Amino acid sequence: MSKVLESWLRLAAVPKLGGSAVSKIISKHPPEKLLELSDFELSSIGFKPEQLAALRQPDFSIIDRCLAWCDAPDRHILSLSDPHYPFLLKQIASAPPLLFVEGDPHILTAPQIAMVGSRHAxxxxxxxxxEFAEALAKHDVVVTSGLALGIDGRAHRGALEGQGKTVAVLGSGLEKVYPSRHRDLAKDVKENGALVSELWPWSPPKPAFFPRRNRIISGLSTGVLVVEAALKSGSLITARLALEQGREVFALPGSIHNPNARGSNGLIKQGALLVETVEDILEQVMALAGCAINHQLDIEQAQVLQEELPFPEVLANVGNEIRCVDVLAEICDQPVHEIMMKLLELELQGLVTAVPGGYVRTRRG
Incomplete structure (x- = not known):
């Protein structure tokens, strides 16, 4: 298992360190480099004394359990530095540092519409x-929801009946499917999409976990469709989060006599797009989905290209400014004669060029 993933698990195990704090920390230092910092340096980037101690001496039973969990087939742990981490989710203010995934992680980068609504629909x-989930699935749009009773469960089933893909984001660990009556549904989702959680796999459901889950549902998606929602409901929280994240919000109008439609009707009054057909959704969000997919492909292609290039550790340290051989040898921690041989090979391939004082990278490089 990758040392980088172990570093991420160690960081995630630090108590009271939320997604925003983690994003701030990793913007300065990658997790695998944190242990090389002094206590003073760690404190200066936001670690409190008890958090610093937890980073130095983590609960290794948590890390070991996660690594063992990940060894099973169809199980994955995606960190923020993983190239397969979904691009749209990474853009939100408090992106989960880790995603635990059962099923196909590539589904998370496909165009998605979140469907949410009342548990008592x-x-x-x-x-x-x-009906809408099935129609979206037939247009190759992934239907994302929260596996809850009511609208969530019917949305997942509709996508499956449409021979499409669906993603369920849980408010518990993936080993503790909630509600329990949806265990069979969770198995079907796993086989035709993915189950997702930011929580340790063995975490039981708790009320505080579900609002956090909602930000992931909206964050993964290009838009959120509210089917039925009361005036005070988790669905409206998801809609609000979607707006904060720059996503489209859609709502199906309901009867004025239906109390479970007052929230969704209220969203329409506030500017949510009224939906009558699936085409009302598709024409609004597919352009944004295309941009996200293209960006994800650019990242993956760049990574593949980087992996295929010779001596990537040397090439990565040659830029537009002149870099002398001695400095390269020190940075790469390699003898000067080896650096010279590698630079010659890179020059023959047209990736770097020799200039007075050292080497610079070519456009092809």
Whole structure:
């Protein structure tokens, strides 16, 4: 298992260190370099004394359990530095440092629409959720929801009935599927998409986990469709988070006599896009989804290209400014004669060029 992943797990095990704090820390130092810093340096980037102690002496049972969990088939742990971490989710203010995934992690970078609504939905609401999810699936749009009773569960089922893909974001660890009556549904989701959680796999569901889960549901998606929602509901929290994240919010209008439609009708009053057909959704969000996919492909292609280039550790330290051989040898911790041989090979391939005082990278490099 990658030492980088172990470093991320060690960082994630530090108590009371949220996504925003982690993003600030890793913007200055990658996790695998943190232990090389002094206590003073760690304190200066935000570690409190008890957090510093937890980083130095972590609970290795947590790390070992995660690594053992990840060894099983179809299980993955994606860190913020992983090239497969979903691009849209990475853009939100408090992106989860780690995602635990069961199923196909590549699904998380596909175009997604979140569908949310009441746990006590009307029969009409449930039917509409299934109908729209099935239609979205037939247009190759992944349907993302929270595996809850009511609209969530019907949305997942609709996507599966449409022979499409679906993603379920849990408010518990992936070993503690909640609600328990959706265990069979969770298995179907895993086989035709992915189960996702930011929590340790063995974490039980807690009320505080579900609002945090909602930001992931909206963060993964290009838009959120609210099917039925009361005035005070988690679905409205998801809609608010979607707006804060720059996502589109859609709502199905409901009867004025249905209390579970007052929240979704209120969203329409506030500017959410009223939806009557699946085309109302597709024409609004596919352009944004295309941009996200292209950016993700650019990242993955750049990584593949970097891996294919010779002597990447040397090439990575030659830029547009002149870099002399002695400095390269020191940075790469390699003898000067080896650096010279590698630079010659890179020059023959047109990736660097010799100039007075050292080497610079070519456009091809």
């Amino acid at each position: 009307s029969q009409e609401g449930l039917a509409l959720a299934r």
